Amino acid sequence: MIGIFGIGGIGKTTIAKEMYNRITDKFEGSCFLANVRESSKQDQGGLVKLQQTILSEILKDSSLKVGNADQGINLIKKRLCCKKILLILDDVDHLDQLEKLCERCDWFGSGSRIIITTRDEGLLTKHHVHFKYRMKEMDYHEAVQLFSQHAFKSHKPDEAFADVIKLAFKYAGSLPLALKVLGSNLYGEDIHYWKSELEKYKRIPEENIHEKLKISYDGLDYHTKKIFLDIACFFKGDEREYVTKILDSCGFFAYAGIKKLNDKCLITIDQHNDDQYLWMHDLLEDMGKEIVRQESPEEPGKRSRLYFHEDIREVFEKNKGTEKIEGILIDLPQEDCKTQFSTKAYATNFL
Ligand SMILES: Nc1ncnc2c1ncn2[C@@H]1O[C@H](COP(=O)(O)OP(=O)(O)OP(=O)(O)O)[C@@H](O)[C@H]1O
Ligand SMILES: [Mg+2]
Secondary structure (H helix, E strand, O other): OOEEEOOOOHHHHHHHHHHHHHHHOOOEEEHHHHHHHOOOOOHHHHHHHHHHHHHHHOOOOOOOOOHHHHHHHHHHHHHOOOOOOEEEEEOOOOOHHHHHHHHHHOOOOOOEEEEEEEOOOHHHHHOOOEEEOOOOOOOOOHHHHHHHHHOOOOOOOOOHHHHHHHHHHHHOOOOOHHHHHHHHHHHHOOHHHHHHHHHHHHOOOOOOHHHHHHHHOOOHHHHHHHHHHHHHHHOOEEEEEHHHHHHHOOOOHHHHHHHHHHHHOOOOOEEOOOOEEOOOOHHHHHHHHHHHHHHHEEEEEEEEOOHHHHHHHHHHHOOOOOOOOOEEOOOOOHHHHOOOOOOOOOOOOOO
C-alpha cells in the first residue's frame, strides 16, 4: 500500500493517473477509483457502490451486485484474494473509506499494489500505510514549462516576457493548478496587461489559493461568470449538450461561454465516446460556491443559487426565498426524500 499526500491542486490525481496508465497492464485486473471523497457520499451511492465498482472493474463482470458494505468486504476478500491487482483510491478523506475498500493488503493477491491519494497525511498513518510520499511542488524548470504551455501555447517562454514571468511565479507559486489558471488568463495579452494583472496577485497572501484563482473569474464577462457559477453549483459532471440547452434557454450564450471557460482552464471538457462532459477542479468548484455563499453569508434565500439541502430546506420551510434566487438544485439525502416543497413562490431560471 502506497500513500500520496499533499495540498489540493498539487498534482496527486495527475501523478496517480499517469502511474495507473503506465503500469496497469502488469496486473491481472485494475481499477482507478476517482473522487472517493465525493462518490462515497450517500447521495452518490456510498461506499457500497464503490465496492461494486472495484469488483466489477477488476473482475470485468458488470452483473455483480453488492447488498451492503459487509457483504462488499466479504466479496472483495473472496474474489480478489488470489488476484494480482492494481487499485487506486483517489482523494480519500475518511478512514471508513479505507476500511471498507482496502482494509488490509491480504485482501488482495500477492504482488498487488494499492495506491491512495489524500490531502490528509494523518489518514495514511492511522491506516498504517508504511510507504508515504509527500507530493513536492514542481521545480522551477517544470513550472516554467507548464506555465508556458498555457501562457504562450509553447514549451518555451517568450524571451520578451522574462521579467514578468519571474513575477508570475513569485505570485502564483509553483502549484500546478494555479500556474495553469494564471497562464491561461494571461494568454494572448500584451505585457502591460500582464503587469496590471500581476499587480492584483501581488496583494494576495501566498497561501490564499482561492483568491488567486478568483482573479481569472473576475476577468470574465457577465454571462460567462454566471455559467461558471452554474457549473460549480449545479452542473459539474453533466453532459455538455444538456447543460448548453438549459443555459441557452436562460439567454446565457452557453456555447461561447463554455468554450471560454475551457480556454481559461476554469473547466475541462472530457470526451467519453460520442459525448462531452463538463468537469471542474475541486478548488475551482469550492471557489465558485464560496462566491455564491458570499452573496449573503447569513441568509441562503438571498443567494443566487441554492444546492445545499439544508439551505434549501430552510428557505422552503421558513418561506425565506427572494427574487435573488436564480436556480435551485434539489438533491436531498434519502431520509428527506418524502419532504414536500411548494415551488409556487419561486420564479427561478431552473429548478
Ligand atoms: N505534473 C503536471 N503536469 C502538468 N499539469 C499538472 C501536473 N500536475 C498537476 N497538473 C495540473 O494541475 C491541476 C491540479 O492537479 P490535480 O488535480 O492532480 O491535483 P490534486 O493534488 O489531485 O488536487 P486535489 O487534492 O484537489 O484533488 C490539474 O488540472 C492538472 O492538470
Ligand atoms: Mg485530486
